Amino acid sequence: MPRFEGEVLEVREYGQGRLFRVAVDSLAAQPGQFAHLLCGEDSPRTLRRPFSIMDCSDGSLGLLVKVVGEGTAWLAGRRVGDRLDMLAPLGRGFNLELYERPLLVAGGTGLAPLHFLAKRLEAAKGHSPRLLWGLSCGEDFGAMPAWLERDIDLSIATCDGSAGMEGTVIDLLGSELARADYDGVFACGPEAMLDALGPLIRKHALPCQVSVEQRMACGIGVCFGCAVKKSGEEQSYLRVCLEGPVFDYSDLAWGGDGPGGA
Amino acid sequence: MDSRLAVELAGIRLRNPVMVCSGTFGSGSEYGDFLDLESLGALVTKSVTLNPRAGNPPPRIWETPSGMLNSIGLENKGVERFIQEDLAHLSALELPVIASVAGSSVEEYVEVAGRLSDSGRASALELNVSCPNVKRGGVEFGLESQAACELVTRVKERCGVPIFVKLSPLVPDMGAMARLLQEAGADGLSLINTVPGMAVDIEGKKPRLGAVTGGLSGPAIHPIAVRSVWTARQQVGIPIIGMGGITDWRSALELIVAGANAVAVGTANFTDPQATIKIIGGMESFVQARGLDRIGELVGSLRV
Incomplete structure (x- = not known):
């Protein structure tokens, strides 16, 4: 089932960006696919927010978040140990085979x-x-x-x-x-x-x-x-x-x- | 599944009163990755028209406080492909399927409804009457009782399955409209469709939606839905499917106590693909805790 709650393993701050590493179980994501994140807990935002996956390896998923509104502001406030509700991996990724250079x-x-x-x-x-x-x-x-x-x-x-x-x-x-x-x-x-x-x-x-x-x-x-x-x-x-x-x-x-x- | 949740709507037996709203569950099978579709009470499919429709220009959605605006514009593949590709798949499930019908003329509604009825793959039809009536200068079918009743009469003449009519909360006199539709032969009402709305980008001085206006859904419209259901229930005995901003079992039961026989979950599916399953679980616990024999005891039990 492509829905799960992943525990935040690490948050690194890069200026306006936050790089989250989230624990996932045996998730096979391709570059270009995205994760659809619920923003907010008791009374979440109506719409999930889509984020391109930045990395998927060793049982964790990388997500790059920059605050642009209320949903991303909530996400940026998550800390190690918090859990993120997401649907992933979604969508059609890049075709890696088409180009040599x-x-x-x-x-x-x-x-x-x-x-x-x-x-x-x-x-x-x-x-x-x-x-x-x-x-x-x-x-x-x-x-x-x-x-x-x-x-x-x-x-x-x-x-x-x-x-x-x-x-x-x-x-x-x-x-x-x-x-x-x-x-x-x-x-x-x-x-x-x-x-x-x-x-x-x-x-x-x-x-x-x-x-x-x-x-x-x-x-x-x-x-x-x-x-x-x-x-x-x-x-x-x-x-x-x-x-x-x-x-x-x-x-x-x-x-x-x-x-x-x- | 707790048999105390079973309900009957216009002769259709549902294992529980929790359905999904048209347009929020696609053609039905997509959410199969997230839940057992056969645990739902019934499924209402996305509105279909006679010919394929491209839909409205983007952006088509905008989040609002406790809700969202949408202006999808009835993008769909047309009734024939819908019957062949989607209904064929859905009718294999142990699940009543209600097909939503849209059109721009009485003739189109009758044709689409007739083909769906003839297919034998839909348990009932829901008429989405929030469409502009081209012959009446674009006034929605569902806002004029004469047009709405004529539509129901004509569709009923052509079809052998129960017909539900989905109304806008903008109907000037909801009670009178409900009564007239019941007299015209409607087998049930779906209350309510989205509430017309609009949002503006103040920097760009542009509408947030490509189609300028759209329909508001989500928790923001729930009280409007409760009021519409209650008003209609004063006037009619036919089944009412309550919908509009349901997020949990409490907001679902509010509509039932106000007079709905069943409920449909829409926007909440986007937030939580398992919202329907949680609502069914909450209803089971409530029925058990209150010692009810069947959930139907709650329908219209409001004390004013």
């Missing part, structure tokens, strides 16, 4: 599924793929960039140059694609960032798998609440929880107010 592109907490993916690809191929990570203005993940630089092949872009390159992750992607030969892109981040990715991957004729967010209720495909716009046909939608959260970039309707419509 992939490049990974993350914005903000979009790092989570791509870090998981980088580690899985490293295990499969023997070397870490390059991961580009952009932090927007005011975004601060404390010592996490320094830790990740030791852990994976990471390049960072920050809007003020406080870490890595000064600029956006899209700027970084442009120079990386001009510099080296890739045959596919994995991406996750805010919708505006993913939208800005389009011209570059088209210019270099690169296929791209993208993990997207949407407001979500059930998490298992029953309510049709987490729809995003499909490309091609007018008025056609896909469910992030079931058909996603990972999509082929070209399957979604970019431009305008984006596939998520917000």
Whole structure:
């Protein structure tokens, strides 16, 4: 049964981010899949909150939480020994087999599924793929960039140059694609960032798998609440929880107010 | 299962009075990973229309204090595929299935209801009358008693299964509407549908929902549901399925004491996929603790 209560084993603070390790029993999650967390105890929030899984190994699950509202504020207050009610693993993850020389592109907490993916690809191929990570203005993940630089092949872009390159992750992607030969892109981040990715991957004729967010209720495909716009046909939608959260970039309707419509 | 929880609705025997609301349980089988579907009283499927519908533009949901707004827009695969793919699977279960019907004209409702009835795979139908009537300039069928009664009469002529009518809490005179629908031949009422609502992003000055307005559900609307059930119960003897903001066995029993013969759980399934099972367990304990012979003794037992 994909619902369980996991005990918080560790909470590490990285600026605005909290990295939780939660105990799980024999959970086989793939990079790109998500956990749907209940927020609140006696009178929980009506809707669970979906989080991409950042790691799944040795009987524990990694989740990266940044406070953006009341649900995440409650989560950020959890401590070691607290229990989290979650449905996991849910959704369709990344296809690791499609590219020989992939490049990974993350914005903000979009790092989570791509870090998981980088580690899985490293295990499969023997070397870490390059991961580009952009932090927007005011975004601060404390010592996490320094830790990740030791852990994976990471390049960072920050809007003020406080870490890595000064600029956006899209700027970084442009120079990386001009510099080296890739045959596919994995991406996750805010919708505006993913939208800005389009011209570059088209210019270099690169296929791209993208993990997207949407407001979500059930998490298992029953309510049709987490729809995003499909490309091609007018008025056609896909469910992030079931058909996603990972999509082929070209399957979604970019431009305008984006596939998520917000 | 405690037989004291068994109830009968329009000739359909339910092992307990706890059902799930249309639109919150998909086509029925998805929640099978979380609970034994055959432990439910009955299952109401997501509304179907004659042809497939794409639904409304996103965002489609927004959380509110003690509830949520949704504007799914009746996304569905159309009645034929629903019968072939979903009802075929569900009818193999030992579980009454009530199929929810939507449409934009009387003819569409009659056609969809007729096909579902003919399929032999639905124990009953629930008419979702909170749909705009195209011929009446988009007024909801369920807000005008004449349109609602005509719909029931026409569907009843075509169908051989019991017909429940799901009403909006915005019905101007709930008691009168309930009485007129009973006279028109409705076999039961489902009270209530979501409450129309809206939320605004004050920074972007945009509506939170792609369709601008949506339906409010969750604990926030529970008192409205209790009032609607109680008002209707003063006027009719036909079965009432109470729904709207049920989160636990207490909020479910409130609706029963106010006059509902059965209850349906909706938004709470999203918060807790096992909410229905916990509610059934709570009812069993209550019935046992009070020494009741059957839960039906509580229906409409409100003392005013």
